[in-house]
Amino acid sequence: MDEQQIWQVEEGETRSAGIIHIVITALLIGIGAVVGAFGSFSLPLGFGVNFFWPAIAVQNVGGIWFGAWGVIAASLFPIISNGITGTPVYVSLAYIPANLVQALLPMLAFRYFKADPRLNSKRDWIVFLASITLGNIFGALYSPLVVLKGFGLLTAESVPVFIWGWFGGNEVAGIIFGVILLKALSNVVITTNAFVKRWFA
Amino acid sequence: MKMNKTILGYVPEESPLYRIHPFVRVFFLLVVSLFPMLINAPEWNLAIIVLAIFLLKYSRVNLSTLKIYVPVSLSMGFLILLSHTVLGGIHPEFYVSFKLFGFPFYYERIVAAVDVYTRVLPMIFLTVLFLSTSRERDMLVAMRWAHVPFVVTYLVAMALRSVGMVIEDFSIVRQAEKARGFDPQGKSIAYKLRQFVMYIIPLFALALRRSDEFANAIVARGYSFTGLREVKRPDYILTQYRFRVRDGLLVAIISLSLVGVLIIRFGLGGLTLEGSLTLQWLELWLKGGAA
Amino acid sequence: MSIAMRFEDYSWRYSRTSEPALKNVNLEIAAGAVVGIIGPNGSGKTSLAYSMNGLIPNQYNGIRTGAVYVLGKEVTTIPQAQLCQQVGLVFSDPEAQFTAMTVEDEVIFGMENMGLTIAQIKQRLDWVVPLTEIEPLMDKPPYEVSGGQKQRVALASVLGMRPPIMVLDEPTSMLDPMGRQRVFEVLGKLKREYQSTIIVVEHSLENLVPLADLMILVYHGEVLLVAETEPFFEQLGYLMKHDVFPPGVLEFFYQLKVAGHYPAAWPLPQSVAAGAARLRALFEEKK
Known part of the structure; x- marks a missing residue:
């Protein structure tokens, strides 16, 4: 299957959102919550602040493989993983836009540029790196500036440090674990019923 | 003692908390978590912590399980302090309370850090209270009772x-x-x-x-x-939870307390940092009473 | 006798595989019968079970030819939700079918989907809970009970929907002997008291054989042998050639028969108790 076929809905092929997508969303939430809260590297400082957050890879690949369902899971699982570490519900809700964009951008980019999730060509790599980097930039700007600053945790002077820390930690984790997951599992995922070619199906 | 598994641990099967409808508990979390965002006076936020601890004890939650939140609470305090002091920049207009490793610790910034930290802590305690006393099923009952699809x-x-x-x-x-x-x-x-x-x-x-x-x-x-x-379907689980008059009263009390806090905060200008006892004490301690 | 299920020249091939999982299956199952389906791993037993309640082709991509009739209607013409009320399916891994937080929620899920009233659900719970002996488990998370209990919960969650046909796909593959026996005790009750049509895909035959009215051998996607239980196991040599491992008691008497120590005209006993009775009769005769 080449990269065109991966995303192309063939003539006569019927694709509709189904129970399998609800299930995969729930399972992604489970993986993301556990990896986010208990991962060997994740160091939850509370309030959703983590240094090096491997769960971002779940957001990235979730969007790429499972479209809008991956984006929904990416937006919701931090509520659970943050909750486990004692983060208040309103803080978790405030993070939703960042989490959403971190999954949405790779999702859109792979579909728009018809990139292969197996990362076979240089172009696929560029689409992957650019999309997750843009998502991370948004997340790294939004989270310290809007959430942490908004809840009064940070002073204006300290915000740049947190922006850089946030971006660096997520970017490295996203690249390392995102690449490993895409390389190891895309071949299987694209043949499953849960794989999403368009937005929801 | 027979225990019920909750999202964060266990609560005894006979916990008096189960007399309260799950929706009321979710409503309590959602409403009371707003209070620290509206209240600046640290002593009132500390009172919310005391309330949360009282409710944890009342619910017969094993308080030793809360130990896991000590590192998070401390790291939050450290993060806030760091942001407000070492990473907080140089401000000649602020009062220097003391210097540590050459960094000036400004009175205004320490007050702000105490203000933020005492608002963060009750929110953490309320989340822990909810998660330590609610089973997954309680959350579902609350949502279904509120007609969530x-x-x-x-x-x-x-x-x-x-x-x-x-x-x-x-x-x-x-x-x-x-x-x-x-x-x-x-x-x-x-x-x-x-x-x-x-x-x-x-x-x-x-x-x-x-x-x-x-x-x-x-x-x-x-x-x-x-x-x-929605396709109409019976909701068998809900038949096992009765929303009693007592639950209605609790919802009313929680709602009224929110209204009360809003009125005191924005109508009467109360619950602010300026009028708080903590500020007076900090002023005495960090400024030696200097204006 | 009415027909519960009929396969007509039925074949199924999964997408991205070159060999069909099921080839030209022709089969009739009478209402009220207990049917055992046996065959080695990968022979197509699960595909056959999934074809009975519409999971194939509704949930899988592939090529389907021929027809499957459930209570006289072709499977693809019946909406899935309606089909589930006619054919209940219990899976081999009970845990893989649990999606609820308590055993009670798990058991009522199917009934709620059917749109039963609260009173009807209560009535069915009163029937299915004692039948499957899960009363003490109702408040527990289904994934925290023992293996045998899990499978009885899975069984109850399907039985509660009262389907006239029950299909069980290797229901005891993850259970210890005691757990297996208890699942088959429930099936025995269903057969005796409710005359349900029960189709069991199984590897372990000790409990199935005494209960089954009809046996089916599936091998490499083909139905090779369909017969009533006694004549089915008379062809034990043929079955063993096709990787079927019969219960010890059957194999023991088969070997005696082959060696000429057991009368050729006597049927092979299907349970240890029947085997003991035959041995006693044999010794009496030899005296």
């Missing part, structure tokens, strides 16, 4: 179930790795990285296999996905 409540139920499942898978993979001599204790980052890869790939692979099995099981029991468009 079934597909959403079902997704939440499955998500919570899958968290438990993934934790189980995670520990099985970890034990299997330990049994093969793969121990991250005191090892390099590269070693730990390799270990993490060995966790995350099986977790995803298992999830993919399970997605088919779960979907088949759901379809085989006649559930059809209709999106947010």
